[in-house]
Amino acid sequence: MTLDSRSDTPASAPPIEAEHDALPPLPMNAEGVGGDTLHYLLNYLGRDQYAGFGFYRYQALVYAIRDRITERWRQTRHAHRRDGTRRAYYLSMEYLMGRATHNAIANLKLEDEVRAALMKLNLRWEELQEQERDAGLGNGGLGRLAACFLDSCATLNLPVMGYGIRYEYGIFRQEISNGYQIEAPDHWLAFGNPWELPRPESTRRIKFHGRTQFVSNGNGGQNARWVDTRDVLAIPYDLPIPGYGNDVVNTLRLWKAAPTEEFDLAEFNAGEYAEAVASKNDAENISLVLYPNDKSENGKELRLRQQYFLASASLQDVLRRWIDQNGRNFSDFARRNCFQLNDTHPTIAVPELMRLLMDENGLGWDEAWTIVTQTMAYTNHTLLPEALERWPTHLMGNLLPRILDIIYEINARFMRQVQYRWPGDHQRHARLSIIEDGPDPQVRMAHLAIVGSYSVNGVAELHTRLLKAGLLKDFFELWPQKFNNKTNGVTQRRWLKHCNPKLSTLISSTIGDHWVTHLPQLAQLKTYADDPGFRDRWMAVKRHNKERLAELVAADCDVKLSLDAFFDVQVKRIHEYKRQLLVILHAVHLYDRIKRGDVDNWVDRAVILGGKAAPGYSMAKKVIKFANAVAEVVNQDPEVGDRLKLVFLPDYSVSKMETICPGTDLSEQVSTAGKEASGTGNMKFMMNGAITIGTLDGANIEIREEVGDENFFLFGMTADEVASRRGHYNPWDVVNGDPDLKRVIDLVQGGHFNHLEPGIFDEVIGSITDWGDHWMVTADFRAYVDTQVQAAAAFMDRDRWARMSVLNAASSGKFSTDRTMREYNDEIWRLEPVK
Numbered sequence: 136m137t138l139d140s141r142s143d144t145p146a147s148a149p150p151i152e153a154e155h156d157a158l159p160p161l162p163m164n165a166e167g168v169g170g171d172t173l174h175y176l177l178n179y180l181g182r183d184q185y186a187g188f189g190f191y192r193y194q195a196l197v198y199a200i201r202d203r204i205t206e207r208w209r210q211t212r213h214a215h216r217r218d219g220t221r222r223a224y225y226l227s228m229e230y231l232m233g234r235a236t237h238n239a240i241a242n243l244k245l246e247d248e249v250r251a252a253l254m255k256l257n258l259r260w261e262e263l264q265e266q267e268r269d270a271g272l273g274n275g276g277l278g279r280l281a282a283c284f285l286d287s288c289a290t291l292n293l294p295v296m297g298y299g300i301r302y303e304y305g306i307f308r309q310e311i312s313n314g315y316q317i318e319a320p321d322h323w324l325a326f327g328n329p330w331e332l333p334r335p336e337s338t339r340r341i342k343f344h345g346r347t348q349f350v351s352n353g354n355g356g357q358n359a360r361w362v363d364t365r366d367v368l369a370i371p372y373d374l375p376i377p378g379y380g381n382d383v384v385n386t387l388r389l390w391k392a393a394p395t396e397e398f399d400l401a402e403f404n405a406g407e408y409a410e411a412v413a414s415k416n417d418a419e420n421i422s423l424v425l426y427p428n429d430k431s432e433n434g435k436e437l438r439l440r441q442q443y444f445l446a447s448a449s450l451q452d453v454l455r456r457w458i459d460q461n462g463r464n465f466s467d468f469a470r471r472n473c474f475q476l477n478d479t480h481p482t483i484a485v486p487e488l489m490r491l492l493m494d495e496n497g498l499g500w501d502e503a504w505t506i507v508t509q510t511m512a513y514t515n516h517t518l519l520p521e522a523l524e525r526w527p528t529h530l531m532g533n534l535l536p537r538i539l540d541i542i543y544e545i546n547a548r549f550m551r552q553v554q555y556r557w558p559g560d561h562q563r564h565a566r567l568s569i570i571e572d573g574p575d576p577q578v579r580m581a582h583l584a585i586v587g588s589y590s591v592n593g594v595a596e597l598h599t600r601l602l603k604a605g606l607l608k609d610f611f612e613l614w615p616q617k618f619n620n621k622t623n624g625v626t627q628r629r630w631l632k633h634c635n636p637k638l639s640t641l642i643s644s645t646i647g648d649h650w651v652t653h654l655p656q657l658a659q660l661k662t663y664a665d666d667p668g669f670r671d672r673w674m675a676v677k678r679h680n681k682e683r684l685a686e687l688v689a690a691d692c693d694v695k696l697s698l699d700a701f702f703d704v705q706v707k708r709i710h711e712y713k714r715q716l717l718v719i720l721h722a723v724h725l726y727d728r729i730k731r732g733d734v735d736n737w738v739d740r741a742v743i744l745g746g747k748a749a750p751g752y753s754m755a756k757k758v759i760k761f762a763n764a765v766a767e768v769v770n771q772d773p774e775v776g777d778r779l780k781l782v783f784l785p786d787y788s789v790s791k792m793e794t795i796c797p798g799t800d801l802s803e804q805v806s807t808a809g810k811e812a813s814g815t816g817n818m819k820f821m822m823n824g825a826i827t828i829g830t831l832d833g834a835n836i837e838i839r840e841e842v843g844d845e846n847f848f849l850f851g852m853t854a855d856e857v858a859s860r861r862g863h864y865n866p867w868d869v870v871n872g873d874p875d876l877k878r879v880i881d882l883v884q885g886g887h888f889n890h891l892e893p894g895i896f897d898e899v900i901g902s903i904t905d906w907g908d909h910w911m912v913t914a915d916f917r918a919y920v921d922t923q924v925q926a927a928a929a930f931m932d933r934d935r936w937a938r939m940s941v942l943n944a945a946s947s948g949k950f951s952t953d954r955t956m957r958e959y960n961d962e963i964w965r966l967e968p969v970k
């Protein structure tokens with residue numbers, strides 16, 4: 136069989152139940168798991184107890200667990216097939232999965248058995264776990280959201296499959312050298328990934344370059360053919376997505392790029408053998424590396440190649456299964472399939488589905504367009520203009536000529552509709568057009584996504600409201616019924632149960648464990664917020680978790696934190712709109728207060744920052760250097776001592792967040808109002824009993840609504856105030872009018888934190904003073920500092936703080952992705968849960 140054979144199932148496949156389901160189920164006990172682990176270590180991996188390399192022991196355990204997952208996986212697949220159920224496909228360029236093993240064991244409810252089995256083998260679960268590399272196939276919130284969605288869909292029995300790219304290199308590893316971020320490649324597959332299952336029999340063929348040829352179809356019409364292409368193969372690797380305690384295992388299918396067998400035959404024939412083989416890299420490069428940008432437009436051809444590769448491979452995969460089961464009759468296709476586009480990144484799927492239906496399956500335009508616009512749904516994740524994807528038509532015309540033809544036709548038909556609705560309103564026509572005119576015309580991917588979809592959603596109430604009133608106003612007027620909100624969430628299985636076992640045990644022993652699948656049950660904890668015994672136990676758990684976090688900080692930053700200090704944490708991608716600067720400048724202000732002896736009623740504080748900067752984002756990288764420079768001075772000053780510590784935790788990741796959020800007292804969510812679409816870190820902190828200091832932005836607003844304003848530290852301008860004040864004040868007037876801020880700016884400008892590298896922070900300070908303070912750091916500084924004083928005072932009142940902490944966790948029920956997925960399903964996908 137060749138790699139790109141056309142059908143996955145032989146014509147006369149045996150009845151599916153027959154022999155497979157006759158296998159006896161594997162034992163779900165310590166003896167079974169332990170025996171299988173040993174079997175895989177000794178007989179399959181060929182290692183023994185003397186092998187010094189811990190990875191093999193971890194690998195053997197994974198195989199033992201995976202066997203148990205695989206039988207449920209097969210049964211889930213058969214159930215989907217048997218029922219011919221309607222299915223949804225999540226298309227995303229990013230999945231920030233983190234580690235899989237703990238999650239799999241916990242979702243199989245095998246934790247106790249695994250522990251016992253490993254004990255017998257003289258292995259420690261905690262140590263084995265450290266052998267697993269994070270699957271870092273995403274940048275930040277958008278990629279992590281996709282991972283939480285998959286967990287919730289599997290837990291809710293929803294037939295949802297994820298499609299993505301199997302990057303060889305995930306998000307870069309961040310090292311800190313002399314305070315600066317250094318990027319190192321994340322070769323996470325170096326020793327292989329025991330969780331993945333390659334399925335080369337389902338390889339798909341992807342076209343690039345070439346040209347469109349029209350041939351007459353014999354009925355007076357013409358058919359388009361995309362010819363003279365340079366093709367690449369897409370090979371699927373499946374990862375199991377186990378539901379919690381329900382024996383469901385869904386699939387995340389990741390595509391790896393590979394050369395076709397005839398790759399560059401022409402060169403080969405000309406005697407350029409080595410060159411032809413070397414040019415295989417062109418194909419393999421497509422799935423080589425994740426683009427490390429979070430926001431920020433990116434016009435690189437390789438990125439467009441990746442996007443088309445994902446869209447085409449995934450759609451072909453779905454169509455192939457459809458044709459195998461239904462033949463080339465697509466009348467029911469839209470009733471049985473839908474695609475959720477994770478931002479505009481996979482939006483090229485809109486014209487690609489048109490092409491596959493028309494060129495490869497003979498449908499007419501109208502028939503194909505009806506199917507497309509009844510199956511595609513688009514989620515917008517940001518209002519930032521620099522993140523709005525646009526592709527130059529010349530680039531797209533060269534790489535995907537047939538796709539560009541189709542986009543032009545979609546636009547021509549769409550513009551006729553616009554002309555009919557708003558005759559003669561040329562400005563509006565230009566604003567709405569999928570093609571942005573100009574010397575270098577561009578395809579606006581968000582417009583293509585909206586025109587091609589039956590649903591358009593934002594990710595928090597405020598975000599959706601701002602989309603409708605601002606960025607997408609014209610589209611909202613045209614198609615108000617397409618727009619809807621779906622507030623983000625996180626999965627409480629990973630973000631409370633697994634990452635905070637002590638708190639989970641306390642919660643479950645108090646209200647039972649129904650919350651693991653029904654998070655609003657946590658509201659029952661509210662009655663315990665005033666129970667002194669419960670509060671003591673709650674705070675003892677927090678202290679234990681602060682100890683874990685302090686150990687991480689000691690190991691990674693070589694700074695010792697006092698467990699009595701107020702743990703004040705901001706971890707997320709570094710971006711000006713997220714205002715890490717506000718947090719650092721506040722630390723400088725506290726340092727200044729200590730140095731001038733203003734320490735009455737002092738509350739010791741440990742400020743912990745973490746996050747990656749896009750490698751090309753120089754301001755963000757300077758902010759990291761700034762944090763480290765301030766930290767260096769503060770942490771070494773004996774006069775400061777435990778009153779203030781500031782650390783920058785390197786290489787922030789999903790796994791690190793699992794230690795960070797349980798140990799946090801104060802969650803920093805301080806973005807310029809109107810700029811953070813939702814945020815999801817805010818929800819993880821809240822669920823673990825941290826209290827938020829934040830602006831009225833993204834999901835903060837809904838968090839505050841749930842927990843009550845007395846349990847949330849609100850500060851700063853609103854989105855409306857930001858919009859009307861921006862550019863209408865002089866930052867220097869603010870600085871000069873606030874003695875605390877003036878001293879902070881003077882300290883930094885005076886070179887107090889950079890004696891050896893003069894001038895390096897000029898741009899950082901310039902960005903908030905001389906150049907208009909676009910993100911309004913100076914404008915919100917006073918309110919922030921005052922609110923921090925209130926937060927510290929609340930922290931010193933141990934009973935009050937414990938109460939607030941309990942109430943935060945107890946009020947986090949809305950922010951489960953179980954709720955989010957139910958809403959997507961009720962209002963967009965309309966799938967039947969599978970039995």
Ligand code: CKZ
Binds near residue numbers: 274277
């Ligand atoms: O999505 C989260 C939200 C956050 C929002 C984030 C996001 O900032 O508030 O909680 C989940 O809904 N990420 C992106 N846009 N919004 C985003 C991620 C990656 C890339 C881009 C935007 C990326 C881009 C543009 C990667 C490579 C090139 C270009």
